[in-house]
Amino acid sequence: MTMNDREKAYALLKEDADHILRLIEVQIENLTMPQCPLYEEVLDTHMFGLSREIDFAVRLDLITEADGKLLLENLERKLNILHEAAQKTP
Secondary structure: OOHHHHHHHHHHHHHHHHHHHHHHHHHHHHHOOOOOHHHHHHHHHHHHHHHHHHHHHHHOOOOOHHHHHHHHHHHHHHHHHHHHHHHHOO
C-alpha cells in the first residue's frame, strides 16, 4: 500500500466519523432528546458501523490500530460533549 492509499483510507474514515457527529448534532437540535431510544439506536448503529469500517481498514493495513482507536475516541469525546450540552439545555 502506498502512503496515498493510507491517507485516503484515513480521510474516508474521518469523513464517516464527521458525518456521524453532524447527524447526532441535527438530531439533538431538531428532532429528539438524547434519552430517546431512536437517538440511542441511531448512535449505536452508526458507531458500530464505523468501528467495523475501522477494523476492516486495520486488517488491510491501511491504518494502524492506534489511529483507528484514536478516531473512535475523538468521536466519542465530541459526542459526549454534545450529549452533556443537550442535558443542560432546558
